[in-house]
Amino acid sequence: MQFVRPKNLNKNHLILDIRPQDEYIKEHLVLPHIHEDFDNLPKIDDLIKKYSFDNSKTINILCSSGGGKAQAMASIFQENGIDNIAIVLGGMDGVKYDNLPTIRH
Numbered sequence: 646m647q648f649v650r651p652k653n654l655n656k657n658h659l660i661l662d663i664r665p666q667d668e669y670i671k672e673h674l675v676l677p678h679i680h681e682d683f684d685n686l687p688k689i690d691d692l693i694k695k696y697s698f699d700n701s702k703t704i705n706i707l708c709s710s711g712g713g714k715a716q717a718m719a720s721i722f723q724e725n726g727i728d729n730i731a732i733v734l735g736g737m738d739g740v741k742y743d744n745l746p747t748i749r750h
Contacts, residue, residue, distance in 0.1 A: 646719050647731040649705055652743040654733070662707045663718050664737060672737070675746040678707070683714045689725050698722070700729040711736035 654660060660678035662669060669680050679696060686692060698704060704722065708715040715732045722730050735742060 646723070646728075647703070648734050649731040650734050650743065651740045651745050654705060654745065658705050659702050660705045660707055660733070661718070663714055664707070664709050668709060668737070670750055672747050672749045674707070674740065675748055683708070683718060689721055693725065693727070698727055700727055703729045703731050705731045705733055707733040707740070708736045710738050 649658075654676060656677055658676070660674065660676060662673060662678050662680045663683040663686075664680075665684060666682045669682070673680065681687075681692065687695070692698070704727065706715045706718050708718075711732055711734050715736065719730045719732060722728075733739060740747065
């Protein structure tokens, strides 16, 4: 497992935002990303198939703070053979700290 600073993310990165729906609606990245609420995830096999996740591209996992849920999601992927994972340091808090553009509602 790797870690990535938010300021190092760009439009070519595969970003998976796993924050709760209400947090996501309030504010999310301008950069292209996928949103799946961690608390309401489909079965991991279905999630992997839906987005064609594999080890060919790093999955950058974004949660609220870069802690527990991101680590849990990384573990779930690893248990299912996907090891090319990076956790976004600081999560959405890190995104704000690094001044990445976001959309606020």
